[in-house]
Amino acid sequence: MSATVRLQVNGQPVEVPAGASVAAAVAHWTLHFRTSVSGEARAPLCGMGVCFECRVRIDGVAHQRACMTPARDGMQVDSHD
Amino acid sequence: MTERYDVLVVGAGPAGLAAAGAAAAHGARVGLLDAQPRAGGQVWRHDVRKPAPAEAREAIAALRGVTVLTQHSVVANEDGALRVETPQGAALLTYGALVLATGARELLLPFPGWTLPGVSGAGGLQALAKQGWPVAGKRVVVAGSGPLLLACAATLRAHGAKIVGIHEQASADCVHAFARQLVHWPARAAQALLLRAKLAGVPYRFGSIVRHAHGDEAVRMVEIENTQDTSCVDCDLLAVGYGLVPNVELAQMLGCALDHAQTHPHVQVDELLRTSVSAIFAAGEACAIGGLAVARIEGAMAGHMAAGSAHEARALLPERDRARRFGTLLAKHFALSPRVHALATPQTLICRCEDVPLGALDGYADARDAKLATRCGMGACQGRICGTALAELGRFPHGAGRPPLFPARLATLAGLALSPSDDASRSPT
Helix, strand or coil, rough: CEEEEEECCEEEEEEEECEEHHHHHHCCCCCCCCEEECEEEEECCCCCCCCCCCCECCCCCEEEEEHHCCCCCCCECCCCC | CCCEEEEEEEEECCHHHHHHHHHHHHCEEEEECCCCCCCCCEEEEEECCCCCHHHHHHHHHCCEEEEECCCCCCCCEECEEEEECCEEEEEEEEEEEEECCCCCEEEECCCCCCCCCEEHHHHHHHHHCCCCCCCCEEEEEECCCCCCHHHHHHHHCCCEEEEEEEEECCHHHHHHHHHHHHHCCCHHHHHHHHHHHHHCCCCCECCCEEEEEEEEECCEEEEEEEECCCEEEEEEEEEECEEEEEECCHHHHCCCCCEECCCCECCCCCCCCEEECCCCECCCHHCCCCHHHHHHHHHHHHHHHHHCCHHHHHHHHHHHHHHHHHHHHHHHHCCCHHHHHHCCCCEEECCCCCCCHHHCCCCCHHHHHHHHHHCCCCCCCEEEEEEEEHHHCCCCCCCCCCCCCCCCHHHHHHHCCCCCCCCCCCCCH
C-alpha cells in the first residue's frame, strides 16, 4: 500500500496520507463542504458521522459523509452541493 | 443477503471489542459491526501519523474467530435481526443475542457563529485531525468542558497546530476539586499529568466560555467571556465540546427502556447489563458516561452474558462498580454553567440541517409540535444535534426517533420486511 493517496477535490489534485478521510482531502482546498438550505457554507462539526454537515459528492454519488469515507486513489470529490 | 450470528455486537470501540472477544472465547459465532471504516471507536480512533495505542492493538488482535464488519450502519430492526447498510449494499444480520456498545457522541451546543466553517466539536476536530485533517500551523482555540479538552489539544498539537488557549467552562474551584480526587485514581492522574506536560506553555483558563465566533467564509476570531472580562482572540479553527452524550437511538428503536433521570437518557440495564428486552445487553457509554475503563469491563461482562455465562460476568462486578464511580466524579465537577445554556440568541440556528433559529421554537410545547411547524429536527442528522442541544438547554426533552436510524438508500429500505413509512421513503439518500 502506498503511503499516500491521490484524489481530486473540485477538479484539483490532492495528496493525503493513506488512511486519511475524504474530509481531510477536501479541507486541503476548501472549508465549504455543503451548502445549507438557506445558502450558508458548512463544514464538519462532529467529525464522527453524526451531524451530516460534511456531506459531499463522491464519484457522482451525492450526500456521502466525507468524515466517514476513507480517501482512495482516483476518487472525484465535489463539495458545495 | 442474510448472515447468522450467535452474538452480534454493535459498535467496535473499547466496549464492543471487549464484548466480541469475551463472547467468542465461549465458542459463539460473533459478528462485530461498526459504521466507521476501522475498529477502535472514538477513543481508539486510528491516527494516520502514529500506530494505535498498544491496548487497542491488543484488543483488536485478540478477536480470534470474530467477523469484523466495518462500514456497516444499522438502519432498522426486524424480528431477531438488524438491517444494515454497507458501501456495497444492504444485508440482514440475524442474532441470538445482541450487545449494544454504541458509545457516546459529543455534546455540541449552539452559540452565535457556531455554524461557521472552522467551528467544530473538540473531540470532533481531534477525530478529523487523526484522519489527516490539516491543522499544522493553524491557530486553534479549544473550548467547552471536561478532560477531553486536554486530550483534544494534545492531539492537535502533535499534528502541528498552535493551541491558542484551552477554555474550560467549569470554575477553577471545580476543576481543582476534581484534580484532588485524582489521588484515588492513579492511572487517571498519571494520564492528566502527561497531557499537561504535552501542553506545556498553553494557557488553560477556567470559568471561561467562547460566546461568539466571527468570520465571513470561516471563523477568524472568537469572543471569550472570562469570569472578570471579555476578550477577542484571532484563530483559524475553534474546537468546542461540552462533554459526552450516550448514543441511545438504536436501543430505543429496539424497544429497550431508557433511563431519563438525567438530562440525556441512557440505556437502562440491570446489574448484569440486561436491557428491558430479552437477549439484548448494553455496555459502556450507552449505559451512562463512564470512560474507557468502564467500557472495557462492561464490554467483557456483556460479551459473557450474551454467550450465556453469567458467572464470568458477575466476577467483574466489583471492578466495574469502582470504575463507574469515576464517571460520577466527572459529571459532578464539570456540570455546565447556566452561562453556557444562555449563549444562543433567538437568531442563532438551532437546527443546522433545516436552518431553524432558536426563536422560531417559541410557543411550542414539545419537540414534535415544533418539528411539524418549523422542520426543526427533520433533517439528515434526525435531530441528534438539535434535539440533544434543546434537551440540554431545557427547552424540551429529545423526542423519540423513528426508523430508519440513519438516512438510507431506497434500495436498503426496499429490503425491509416492514413497510417503511412515508417519511422513511422520503428521507435523504
